[in-house]
Amino acid sequence: MLSRTADHLYWMARYTERAENLARMLDVNSRMSLLPQGAEILEQGWIATLTIIGLMEAFRQRYDSVTSSNVIAFMAFDRDNPLSICSCVHAARENARAVRGTLTSEIWETLNATWLEMRGMSLRSANETEVGNFFEWVKYRSHVARGVIQGTMLRDEAWHFAWLGTYLERADSTARILDVKYHLLLPRGEQAGGAADYYQWSALLHSVSAFEIYRRVYRDLITPRRVAELLVLRDDMPRSLRRCMSQVHMHLQSVRNAQSAETERRAGELQASLHFGRIDSVFEIGLHEYLVRFLGQVRDLGDRVSRDFLVSATD
Amino acid sequence: MLATPYDEMHASDGGVREHYKTFASWLARTPSERVAHKRAEADTLFHRVGITFTVYGEDAGTERLIPFDIVPRIIPANEWKHLAAGLKQRVRALNAFTNDIYHSQEILKAGRIPAEQVLCNGQYRPEMQGIDVPGSIYAHIAGVDVVRAGEGEFYVLEDNLRVPSGVSYMLEDRRMMMRLFPELFALHSVAPVEHYPDLLLENLRSVAPSGVNDPTVVLLTPGAYNSAYFEHAFLAQQMGIELVEGQDLFVDDEFVYMRTTRGPQRVDVIYRRIDDDFLDPLVFRPDSMLGIPGLLAAYRAGRVTIANAIGTGVADDKSIYPYVPEMVRFYLGEEPLLSNVPTFVLRRKEDLAYTLAHLRELVVKEVHGAGGYGMLIGPAASKAELEAFRQRILRSPEKYIAQPTLTLSACPTFVDAGIAPRHIDLRPFVLSGREVTLVPGGLTRVALREGSLVVNSSQGGGTKDTWVLER
Numbered sequence: 001m002l003s004r005t006a007d008h009l010y011w012m013a014r015y016t017e018r019a020e021n022l023a024r025m026l027d028v029n030s031r032m033s034l035l036p037q038g039a040e041i042l043e044q045g046w047i048a049t050l051t052i053i054g055l056m057e058a059f060r061q062r063y064d065s066v067t068s069s070n071v072i073a074f075m076a077f078d079r080d081n082p083l084s085i086c087s088c089v090h091a092a093r094e095n096a097r098a099v100r101g102t103l104t105s106e107i108w109e110t111l112n113a114t115w116l117e118m119r120g121m122s123l124r125s126a127n128e129t130e131v132g133n134f135f136e137w138v139k140y141r142s143h144v145a146r147g148v149i150q151g152t153m154l155r156d157e158a159w160h161f162a163w164l165g166t167y168l169e170r171a172d173s174t175a176r177i178l179d180v181k182y183h184l185l186l187p188r189g190e191q192a193g194g195a196a197d198y199y200q201w202s203a204l205l206h207s208v209s210a211f212e213i214y215r216r217v218y219r220d221l222i223t224p225r226r227v228a229e230l231l232v233l234r235d236d237m238p239r240s241l242r243r244c245m246s247q248v249h250m251h252l253q254s255v256r257n258a259q260s261a262e263t264e265r266r267a268g269e270l271q272a273s274l275h276f277g278r279i280d281s282v283f284e285i286g287l288h289e290y291l292v293r294f295l296g297q298v299r300d301l302g303d304r305v306s307r308d309f310l311v312s313a314t315d
Numbered sequence: 316m317l318a319t320p321y322d323e324m325h326a327s328d329g330g331v332r333e334h335y336k337t338f339a340s341w342l343a344r345t346p347s348e349r350v351a352h353k354r355a356e357a358d359t360l361f362h363r364v365g366i367t368f369t370v371y372g373e374d375a376g377t378e379r380l381i382p383f384d385i386v387p388r389i390i391p392a393n394e395w396k397h398l399a400a401g402l403k404q405r406v407r408a409l410n411a412f413t414n415d416i417y418h419s420q421e422i423l424k425a426g427r428i429p430a431e432q433v434l435c436n437g438q439y440r441p442e443m444q445g446i447d448v449p450g451s452i453y454a455h456i457a458g459v460d461v462v463r464a465g466e467g468e469f470y471v472l473e474d475n476l477r478v479p480s481g482v483s484y485m486l487e488d489r490r491m492m493m494r495l496f497p498e499l500f501a502l503h504s505v506a507p508v509e510h511y512p513d514l515l516l517e518n519l520r521s522v523a524p525s526g527v528n529d530p531t532v533v534l535l536t537p538g539a540y541n542s543a544y545f546e547h548a549f550l551a552q553q554m555g556i557e558l559v560e561g562q563d564l565f566v567d568d569e570f571v572y573m574r575t576t577r578g579p580q581r582v583d584v585i586y587r588r589i590d591d592d593f594l595d596p597l598v599f600r601p602d603s604m605l606g607i608p609g610l611l612a613a614y615r616a617g618r619v620t621i622a623n624a625i626g627t628g629v630a631d632d633k634s635i636y637p638y639v640p641e642m643v644r645f646y647l648g649e650e651p652l653l654s655n656v657p658t659f660v661l662r663r664k665e666d667l668a669y670t671l672a673h674l675r676e677l678v679v680k681e682v683h684g685a686g687g688y689g690m691l692i693g694p695a696a697s698k699a700e701l702e703a704f705r706q707r708i709l710r711s712p713e714k715y716i717a718q719p720t721l722t723l724s725a726c727p728t729f730v731d732a733g734i735a736p737r738h739i740d741l742r743p744f745v746l747s748g749r750e751v752t753l754v755p756g757g758l759t760r761v762a763l764r765e766g767s768l769v770v771n772s773s774q775g776g777g778t779k780d781t782w783v784l785e786r
Contacts, residue, residue, distance in 0.1 A: 002563050003574045097365070098539045101552035105364070112365045158577060257577050309576045 001102070006161045007310035008099040012111070013149075013165035015092035020142035021173035022085050025049055025180070026075055027135040028207035033068045035199055046071045048180045055083060072131055085138055089118050092145075104152040107145070114141040160251040164305060167251070171244035172298050177207060178231050179291045182224070201227055208239045228287055229279040241294060242274035248301065255309060263304040270297050320466050320738055321724040323388060334391040334784055337502050344385075350385070353495045354729065360494070366487050366545055371728040382777035383488060384728045385495065388739060388759040395506075395755055395783045398461065398469060398743070401652030402753060403612040404643060406745045409474055411646035413630045414649055414728045415536070417443045427645050428638045436635070437683065438628030440591065442598060446615055448624050449522045450748065454631075455586075455622035456515070457745040458482070458758075461653070463724040470656045470721060472740065474639065476623060476631040478588050481758040482744050483546035486511060486553075488758075488780040506755035506783040511744070512553035518748035522620050523583045530583035533557045533573060535564070537589050547588050561589075566609030567619045584620045590627050633682045633716050634660060647719075656721060662713040670717040674701055677717045678768075679708065692768060694720050723768055726779065728761055738762045740770050741781065755783035 029045050046066045052058040055074075058081065063070040076085045093115035100108040121134070146166070153159045183203045201222045205211040210230060217234070218226050232241045247268045256264060282290050331339045335521040342350075358380065367378035390398070415421050416433055424432040433439055458479025460472040485693075489508055493500055523530035536547035538560050551558035563573050564582065572579035580754065587594065593603040595610040613619050629635065637658040643651040659666035659677075670677060679691040691704040708715050725736035743757030759779040760770035770776040 001576055002557055002559060003576055004560065004563050005557070006576045094539075097548075099548075099558075100365070101548040101558045108365065109363055113363050116362060161576075255576060 001157045002091070005099050005102050006157065008095045009102070009158050009161045010305070010310060011014075012092050012095035012099070013162040014169040015095065016111070016142055016145050017166045017169040018083075018173070019085050019088035019092065020139050021170065021177070022053075022075060022083075022088065023135040023138035023142075024207045025053075025173075025177055026072060026085075027132065028203045030068055030072060030131060030135075032199070032203050037195055042068070045180075046109070050075075052176045053083065057237045069186065076131070077133065086118060088299050089115055089138070089141075092232040102158055104148075106148045106152045109147045110141075110145055117141075117177035122189050130309070157255055160254045161309070164248060164251045164255070167244045167247040168298060168305070170239060171241055172290065172295060174208060174231055174239050174241060175291045175298070176246065177204065178228065178314045179288060179295075182287050182291075183230075184306075198222060205230075210237060210239065210263065215235060225279060232282060233274060233277055233279060234291075235275075242271070245274055252305075257308065258306040260304075263301065263308050266297070266304070267301055270294075270301075320722045321463060321468075321740065323463075323724055323726040323739070325727075328434045334389050338387065338389065338499070341499060341502060354385055357385065357491055357495055361487075361490065363374065363632065364487075366483075369550065379685060381765060381772045384761055384763075384777050384779045385492070385567050386727050386729065386734070387492065387499075387780045387782045388726050388741070389503075389782045389784060390756070390786060392784050394467070395653065397467075399753060399755070401469070402459055402461075402743055402745050403751045404647065404649060404652055404764060405474070406454060406747055407458065407751055408639065408642040408646050409457070410451070410453055410747055412642045412743045413476075413531065413624070413627055415450075415646070416629055417446065417453075417626060422642070422645050425645065427641050428635075432634060432638075433629060433706065436629055438626070438632045438634055440626035440629070442611060442615075443624070443626040447617070449524060449620055452522055452747050453627045455518060455522060455747055457625075457747070458742045459745060461556075461741045461743065462721060462739075463722075463741075465719050469653055471589065471639070471653050472629040472656060473633065473636060475589065475742075476627040478623070478743065479742070480543045480546055480588070481742055481760075482511060483549045483640060484778045485744070485756065485758040485781065486549075488778055492780040503782065504785040506785050508754040508756050511754045512550060513745055514752055514754065515550070516554040516556070518746045518752070519584050519586055519620075519622055521748040524617055524620055527583045531556075531581060532584040532586060533564075533582050534560045535559055535561070535587040535589055537586050537593070541588075543588065550586075556586075561593075561603075561605045561607050564607045564610075566613050568760060569609075569613045569618050571607070571613050571619045586622050591628065594621070594625065633680055634662075635715075640775040656718045659717040661699060661715045661717060666717070667708075667712050671705065674705060676720060678720050679704060679717045682714055682716060690769075692720065695766070695768070723752060723762075723770075726759075726761065728763070728777075728779070730765075732762065735765070737765070738768050738770065739779070754783040 026049075029049055032045060033042050046068070047056065050059050050071065059071070059074055063074065074081055074084065078084045079086050079090070080085060093111045096108055096111040098102060100147050147158070149162055153162070181200060196250050201224065202211055205214050205227065206220070208231065214222065214227070214230055217230065220226075230237055230240065234240050235246065237243055245267065249264070249271045252260065252264050252267050324332060324339065326332055350378070361380050361383060365378075367380055375737070403752055413421065415640045416439070420430075423433060454476040456479060458475040458481060461469055462472050463469050485508060506516065519532045520530050532554070533556055534547055534554070536544060536558055538544065541547070548558055557573065559573055565572055565574065571582045571585070589605050592599045593605045595606050595608060596603045597608045598611045599606070611625070614621055614625065637655065639659060640651040640655055643649055659670050661667045661670055670679065676694045677693045679693070681689040691700065693701070696704070713765050723738040723740060726739045727734050728737040730737070739759050739761045740765040741757050741759050743753055745751060745753045759781040760772070761777045761779055762768060762778050763775055
């Protein structure tokens, strides 16, 4: 298939996934703002979120104070912020439009309808209920998009590139979500199991749809170590790093070309380290350090995918 | 004032014409709320499917719907038979003419068309002189604009032989009508048009360079911000071919390749939706970002087919138009079945004098204009507009032609105040490959403003489904 087409499909999927993960991140923080806790802690939560996305600087330039409503306005609704949910939904739709001939009409219509509906919303001064509904809606539309890709698309290269984008983005996002919370929680030195901690960790689990899964897998107290294990190392957890990387590796194998051997090797190596890794050794390195390194590896894979397939071979 | 237009649905005595009777009685017994509801549904569907065109000028990149009217334009079988034969004949002659011009120029030698008219025309491409193209076909796809003035009285308004557009609306309008009012298709036997993409693909494959057994066909688009992008994507999808941009193609050793995820892949036929000027920056406009450097060299070497061919503009130019009936006689030895609108060529002294004396009655068009821009409709113009246009003509008369104001036929159409007649035209799409074919019907455009004769979508025109009845 055309390299440019593959590029659009890959980014269509990445932006769709990114919009969903942003909604998840913002949702969990805005839920926490409803808990009885100091304004300072709440502010720290938002700062950690903005920092980990890499937008603290850009936010400071536009807003004086770090409040829930400012951060949500900036991260959810601000069209001048290229990484806001609105911008991601729009970018997903524009990428789809550029290759609408390659997509099934259902996929195109789904992404177009999402964008049209979002355009019709009045999103500036939403109150908490409406914000919550909006995040739910973004997640729902992302589920629909994935479902229609899964249900209607020919299993050819186009399909593999769409999933490659999805899983690279999801790996990146799960690592960031985990890192934000870890940052925020552990330095405070409290023993796991305290009430505040319980809410924080359970909110994190909720944000990646893993709360019920945790209960079913561990049937026990929520501890940071197990949360990390679930989100990093478990293959049956759909948003875990390991799960994402095994999918990335698989889809890379399916689109293999003359120059992609090294990329495939690196993806395989990363997947193997997650496959055979133990949570103890992750904690020996330090979870934060581990995640930072992981994010670097994911970024490297993304760059290599672009180089090998998307910006195609020169003449 | 214009004469009363021919009404497609009603005879002059007010009765409903035979071929509209079934539709008229359906409309009469269908509750108006249901019709209103269906019209709203059509709007939503068009938006969701993203059947839009991009407006130039205003907010860059604004996507708009072309208004769709639910009253079909119905053509009875016998009228279509005549039209189809006339269209095929005309396109055959136009292809023969283009081939002749780029080879031995017999028609010029015979003195049937003044040579300077052709050779000094900006649309004549000296780069094409002496190049053989597969099957001697230049206009693989022609969109011929036809209007009706009276009973059985059809005129060709212009021959679009470069990159004619609109066929996706023909197909989507049909799909929409069948979705909204399936019962109408049970009541009428409407000739199908849905196989157009198959015919087109077949046609494009048939003109591949010789020796290529399983040709790779691509559709070349200027990109997602072009006004007709929807159509490009739609046709590529329907034909199952790659939709490429200039940056996706490159030329190596006079072969054309596309950049794919598995390396370069040969391309044999390019259905291009980009004007000649932008195709190859090495030969035409050097600032073109849309084209492919070296494409013309590959084309001249016979390694790739470009459809439509480069240089077809010489045959559909408004200054050449008056000679088309002569082409039919010269190349085919037949009398033209479809009439031209009588045309005054203002580079001729006597035509200029007549036009200036009768400006109020005439339509004046720029020879190189398109899309309804830069034209004067005498009967509808104010004194000041007439005067301004007179000055423009006097400055450079060779840039203009003039025609009597035809009273385009009108078809009942939904407007704010209910149903009222609005002027329409028809663009059938004629395909030339191994043979000349066309699907029954075409795109009917309608001028939605009362009294307006301008049907172009860029000027507020809409579209209708076009039904050719099989009996």
